[in-house]
Amino acid sequence: MGALVYVEHHGSAPVKASLGVLAKAVKLFPDVAAIVCGSGVRELAGTLGAYGAATVYVADDEALSAPLPQPRVDVLERVLADHGVDTVLFGSSVLATDVAAGLAARTGGGLNWDLVDLRLENGRLVGTRPALQDSVYVDVGWKTAPRLALVRSGSFEPAQTGGSAPVVDVPVEVSEFSRAATLAGHESAESSGPAIEGAEVIVAGGRGLGSPDGFRLCEELAGALGGAVASTRAVVDSGWYPYSTQVGQTGKTVAPKLYVACGISGAIQHKVGMQGSGTIVAINKDRNAPIFDYCDLGIVGDLHAIVPRLTELVRQRKTG
Amino acid sequence: MKVAVCVKEVPDPAAPRKIDASTLRLDRSGEGALNPWDLPAVEAALRLVEEHGGEVVCVSVAPERAAATQRKALAMGADRAVLVADEAIAGSDLVATSRVLAEALRREGADLVLFGQQGADSDGAVLWAAVADRLRLPLMSQAAGLEVSGGTARVKRQTEHGYEVIEAPLPCVVAVSDAINEPRYPSLKGIMGAKKKPQETLSLADLGLDAGGVGEAGSGTAVYALGPPPPRGDSLVVEDDGQAAERILEFLVERKLA
Numbered sequence: 001m002g003a004l005v006y007v008e009h010h011g012s013a014p015v016k017a018s019l020g021v022l023a024k025a026v027k028l029f030p031d032v033a034a035i036v037c038g039s040g041v042r043e044l045a046g047t048l049g050a051y052g053a054a055t056v057y058v059a060d061d062e063a064l065s066a067p068l069p070q071p072r073v074d075v076l077e078r079v080l081a082d083h084g085v086d087t088v089l090f091g092s093s094v095l096a097t098d099v100a101a102g103l104a105a106r107t108g109g110g111l112n113w114d115l116v117d118l119r120l121e122n123g124r125l126v127g128t129r130p131a132l133q134d135s136v137y138v139d140v141g142w143k144t145a146p147r148l149a150l151v152r153s154g155s156f157e158p159a160q161t162g163g164s165a166p167v168v169d170v171p172v173e174v175s176e177f178s179r180a181a182t183l184a185g186h187e188s189a190e191s192s193g194p195a196i197e198g199a200e201v202i203v204a205g206g207r208g209l210g211s212p213d214g215f216r217l218c219e220e221l222a223g224a225l226g227g228a229v230a231s232t233r234a235v236v237d238s239g240w241y242p243y244s245t246q247v248g249q250t251g252k253t254v255a256p257k258l259y260v261a262c263g264i265s266g267a268i269q270h271k272v273g274m275q276g277s278g279t280i281v282a283i284n285k286d287r288n289a290p291i292f293d294y295c296d297l298g299i300v301g302d303l304h305a306i307v308p309r310l311t312e313l314v315r316q317r318k319t320g
Numbered sequence: 321m322k323v324a325v326c327v328k329e330v331p332d333p334a335a336p337r338k339i340d341a342s343t344l345r346l347d348r349s350g351e352g353a354l355n356p357w358d359l360p361a362v363e364a365a366l367r368l369v370e371e372h373g374g375e376v377v378c379v380s381v382a383p384e385r386a387a388a389t390q391r392k393a394l395a396m397g398a399d400r401a402v403l404v405a406d407e408a409i410a411g412s413d414l415v416a417t418s419r420v421l422a423e424a425l426r427r428e429g430a431d432l433v434l435f436g437q438q439g440a441d442s443d444g445a446v447l448w449a450a451v452a453d454r455l456r457l458p459l460m461s462q463a464a465g466l467e468v469s470g471g472t473a474r475v476k477r478q479t480e481h482g483y484e485v486i487e488a489p490l491p492c493v494v495a496v497s498d499a500i501n502e503p504r505y506p507s508l509k510g511i512m513g514a515k516k517k518p519q520e521t522l523s524l525a526d527l528g529l530d531a532g533g534v535g536e537a538g539s540g541t542a543v544y545a546l547g548p549p550p551p552r553g554d555s556l557v558v559e560d561d562g563q564a565a566e567r568i569l570e571f572l573v574e575r576k577l578a
């Protein structure tokens with residue numbers, strides 16, 4: 001019985017979250033295998049030995065070229081059966097989540113998600129899962145095989161081991177319903193304003209701004225503080241602000257010295273992108289907003305009154 | 321077209337939530353509410369049926385009292401509700417819940433099955449993929465945009481790498497992002513009318529399911545213990561007393577950030 005790490009890739013490179021999970025798996029289990037699914041991914045598979053994989057399975061087929069989950073479930077089901085895999089670990093992502101949950105239904109294996117740690121206690125695999133907005137940490141486990149786990153991104157760092165691993169082709173047989181969804185295209189996102197990557201000060205706005213116009217408040221405060229403007233997925237999906245400014249799980253990870261969150265609830269998926277900030281200031285009218293659990297200074301109040309006034313005060317201070 | 325929307329009952333999001341230390345399950349004894357993340361899914365279903373004709377049916381797996389919670393979706397405009405309620409279902413995890421929900425959906429045979437973005441209690445965002453696999457239907461998740469025409473559903477979704485457009489033929493399963501629309505408020509007429517709409521409650525036996533496949537017996541995961549989160553820096557949270565901007569500036573100056 002063995003452990004398998006699902007390695008997701010983007011372009012020709014494996015994603016960091018998967019490599020982090022691989023590094024952790026290598027510490028917990030002997031002879032960890034990795035699997036790469038895609039089209040034209042053999043070369044990439046060849047590099048995974050250097051990150052600790054003992055064997056790399058590669059499912060290389062045109063049917064896997066689009067980043068869609070269902071064909072991958074078919075591939076994994078077969079690999080589990082053929083190679084005696086009893087544990088499959090995934091770095092969390094939009095794609096990996098759907099693959100893991102589909103595989104759970106297909107195999108009856110228990111799935112624990114959003115894990116921030118994994119360890120063996122007397123031979124038993126135990127995961128740590130933050131719950132109720134990270135206010136409790138729950139120890140979770142598995143009663144059935146295969147044991148499936150999704151790991152919150154950023155939980156483990158990749159490690160180079162300098163090893164090398166044989167690459168083993170696995171069969172790709174995709175059922176008809178798994179092929180039915182198809183990728184029709186990508187939408188390239190426009191960008192505007194100063195880049196948030198590397199900015200020392202970020203003023204971020206969420207749905208609490210009330211309308212796309214509300215971002216003017218953030219832009220003016222960012223201007224006064226010499227920073228950049230960031231956003232949440234809710235406002236990006238609504239078309240209020242460009243994707244290039246989105247912070248969080250499916251956006252960017254930032255770590256400025258100062259992060260000012262205006263009208264942002266602070267969902268976990270947002271938090272993972274900005275929790276490394278030096279100082280976090282939050283303005284939200286809802287005392288129960290999760291962001292108040294992890295900010296340094298939180299103000300319960302109306303941003304429409306507070307932010308313009310703050311901008312004015314910062315400007316006054318600058319001009320003396 | 322027939323649209324099934326999967327809606328979940330969750331503990332009142334405004335009330336403090338806790339995990340029951342004896343059962344290690346979420347304490348669901350308080351007031352129940354319709355999962356706020358499911359409102360955009362209900363809205364999306366209503367708009368599709370307004371455009372194409374047909375009916376909207378809400379489907380839940382929950383204790384019997386959730387019939388009252390489902391009425392909120394009926395008040396928004398859904399046509400009828402199906403609730404699978406059975407003592408044996410308590411404690412079901414993803415594998416077990418998906419088994420029950422898939423069976424209820426199979427019975428409906430909808431053209432489109434919609435899910436919300438996540439449970440306010442579980443933050444899972446996992447159920448739809450398990451259900452789609454059991455139903456052997458194409459799946460599209462994280463839909464920030466959804467259009468149906470000519471028997472095809474088209475979805476715009478955000479991943480870690482930007483936006484993708486995905487298509488699938490009906491019948492299929494779509495999970496929507498909460499930013500897909502602005503859900504309507506139920507009108508007074510809607511609220512009154514909801515009481516007269518058909519609501520059906522099914523048991524496991526009605527679905528031909530065995531108690532061994534659900535609840536803790538049918539689950540693949542286990543909860544061992546609860547612990548406190550790792551210590552964090554102190555958060556100072558204050559109400560705005562009219563001097564909030566001054567207070568923030570003072571704080572920033574202290575930390576040499578302004």
Ligand SMILES: Cc1cc2nc3c(=O)[nH]c(=O)nc-3n(C[C@H](O)[C@H](O)[C@H](O)COP(=O)(O)OP(=O)(O)OC[C@H]3O[C@@H](n4cnc5c(N)ncnc54)[C@H](O)[C@@H]3O)c2cc1C
Nearest residue numbers: 206207208232233248249250251263264265269285286303
């Ligand atoms: C797979 C997946 C990936 C995701 N990736 C991301 C991601 O990368 N980034 C991300 O941000 N989210 C992401 N999300 C979405 C995330 O779960 C939340 O939905 C999102 O972060 C919420 O954005 P928000 O805070 O702007 O909106 P809301 O949650 O609606 O919060 C708005 C806040 O504004 C406050 N407010 C309203 N009016 C005022 C006022 N006048 N003054 C002060 N406060 C006010 C409200 O109290 C509320 O707390 C993802 C979700 C999933 C499922």
Ligand SMILES: Nc1ncnc2c1ncn2[C@@H]1O[C@H](COP(=O)(O)O)[C@@H](O)[C@H]1O
Nearest residue numbers: 326380381435436438439444445446447
């Ligand atoms: N018990 C349930 N009954 C019906 N639908 C559910 C149930 N649990 C979850 N859902 C649906 O699945 C989505 C994701 O929930 P979860 O996986 O619990 O976070 C929700 O937004 C609902 O649409």
